[in-house]
Amino acid sequence: MGTREQTRLKVVLVTGPSGAGRTTAINVLEDLGYEAIDNLPFSLLPGVVDSAPGDRPLALGLDSRNRDFSPTALLDAISLIAQRQDVELSVLYMDARAEVLLRRFSETRRRHPMAPAESPEIGVRRELTLMAEIRERADILLDTSDMNVHQAREEIENIFAPEGRTLAVSIQSFSYKRGVPYAADLVFDCRFLNNPYWVPELRGLDGRDTPVQNHVKGDSRFDAFFDKVLDMTRFLLPAYQEEGKSHLSIAFGCTGGQHRSVTLAETLAKALAEDAPQVSIRHRELQG
Incomplete structure (x- = not known):
């Protein structure tokens, strides 16, 4: 692994169930100056963090749609990055209630990635169960159940404002x-x-x-x-x-x-x- 002697690289891992607002979060972070990479294969994660120049914070989108996804693999990746002395890691978990996720999928008429040949309800339940351990590990939990996209954007901007802003x-x-x-x-x-x-x-x-x-x-x-x-x-x-x-x-x-x-x-x-x-x-x- 490389080292960064002057400043620590700020890394935000964005995850959560499908339909909770992960893509919105990635887009907001990119607007705030983060280098954003979505749907990154887990096998490439260490190399991406290690090779980042360090002059911009890094936002990485990871969820169940990644082809090599497993809760254990993601938790291992989080632990690996968290141990690095040259990285400041935050895990943002975009969340929503099951009935809200189901309604969002019904409105868009999309197939759920966790149940492409079954009902969206099965997919929502399956994914929430799969993501439960990761939710517990998150540093920041943002429930978007009662937010529209503009309100979610405002909350994310408030949390991940430019350096020098207060809590x-x-x-x-x-x-x-x-x-x-x-x-x-x-x-x-x-x-x-x-x-x-x-x-x-x-x-x-x-x-x-x-x-x-x-x-x-x-x-x-x-x-x-x-x-x-x-x-x-x-x-x-x-x-x-x-x-x-x-x-x-x-x-x-x-x-x-x-x-x-x-x-x-x-x-x-x-x-x-x-x-x-x-x-x-x-x-x-x-x-x-």
């Missing part, structure tokens, strides 16, 4: 009726706060509107709850950076994902503007 923080609101976003690092339940839904003039508004925010913040428990969340977040930001993390995901949930969780997400994003300039915000139920 990327994504904050989202959600409804417990549709389930917890399982890729979130921190999840806070704010269903105990005053619910604007029961106020007729507030029901049609959402947590971005001042009257709704005033109602939620009027709860005597709001200030203590928010102060604790903000204090913990500020404590975690430098801790995540020291650990080499590039992304922190925070989610607030309430019954409908319209009022209380949106208020908390908006309030935290505003409070973190100075601590973490690289903050993105999504309201899952409001954005569809």
Whole structure:
């Protein structure tokens, strides 16, 4: 293996099940200045990393469609690269729920690569099982189930911004009726706060509107709850950076994902503007 004495080569391995957004991630990284290579045979992986000039970061797309794919082979390749002192490795796993992957394949009418002669449902289940160990090994898990391609692109840009940018923080609101976003690092339940839904003039508004925010913040428990969340977040930001993390995901949930969780997400994003300039915000139920 060659050595790079001056700087470590930044390598991002992009993987995940078919239909979760791996190609989108590769394209975004290429736009950010990475040298991008997709569907690279595993046998060529060590040579590609070893021969990279080092003046540009490297993004490599690897998944079950590679002709020599196996979970063991990919995990071995990850371990081999991670041991190198001249390489800074990140594994980005693009993920999505099984029903979302199935819907995406149904919409495109494509055959699933893991079940070309069978139903896409069989292929989705087979691939998720096959990729389970790799998902556990990933450094960054990005769930695109509730994102369109533009939102996924924005999240990837926030995570893999040019050098010199700070830790990327994504904050989202959600409804417990549709389930917890399982890729979130921190999840806070704010269903105990005053619910604007029961106020007729507030029901049609959402947590971005001042009257709704005033109602939620009027709860005597709001200030203590928010102060604790903000204090913990500020404590975690430098801790995540020291650990080499590039992304922190925070989610607030309430019954409908319209009022209380949106208020908390908006309030935290505003409070973190100075601590973490690289903050993105999504309201899952409001954005569809």
